[in-house]
Amino acid sequence: MTELGGARDQKWVQLARARTAYEQQVASAYDAVLLEVAERVRFSGSIGKSDIGALLLWKRLRADTPWARRLMSVPDVEVRATTAQVVGTVRDPRVSTPAAAREGVDC
Incomplete structure (x- = not known):
């Protein structure tokens, strides 16, 4: 049991480090759309078509294009x-x- 708990703890440490690295690499505005939709869902208790569209489109943009990269950072x-x-x-x-x-x- 101790070994399993240790492996689980190590995974949480890895996850926390990955999250920290991610936050250091992207602008704070990068995930703003996703956070906005999540807040609307939390408040309303449902997901509307515009929310679904936002979630599907936002991360499906070709983020390697200059305009998409700039937009996600604003x-x-x-x-x-x-x-x-x-x-x-x-x-x-x-x-x-x-x-x-x-x-x-x-x-």
């Missing part, structure tokens, strides 16, 4: 601030749809 508050500017630009009723689209791309 805090959600920055992503929302940038996209809010773009959404506001393309929804401006004073601007024609083609012009608004061009301006949105330029943001």
Whole structure:
């Protein structure tokens, strides 16, 4: 029994070291989407289609592409601030749809 307990303890030590190494290698924002979905699930007690989509897509991105790597490293508050500017630009009723689209791309 002691040997089994020791092996189990060693596995926990390995797991803790791996987690620490992981946290040192990735930006704190990297898992923010997963943590957000987990919190919604904890609160609601269920998983919605948008949650499932987020969980499936987020880690299925080709993380080796430069844009995906950058996106995963940016805090959600920055992503929302940038996209809010773009959404506001393309929804401006004073601007024609083609012009608004061009301006949105330029943001």
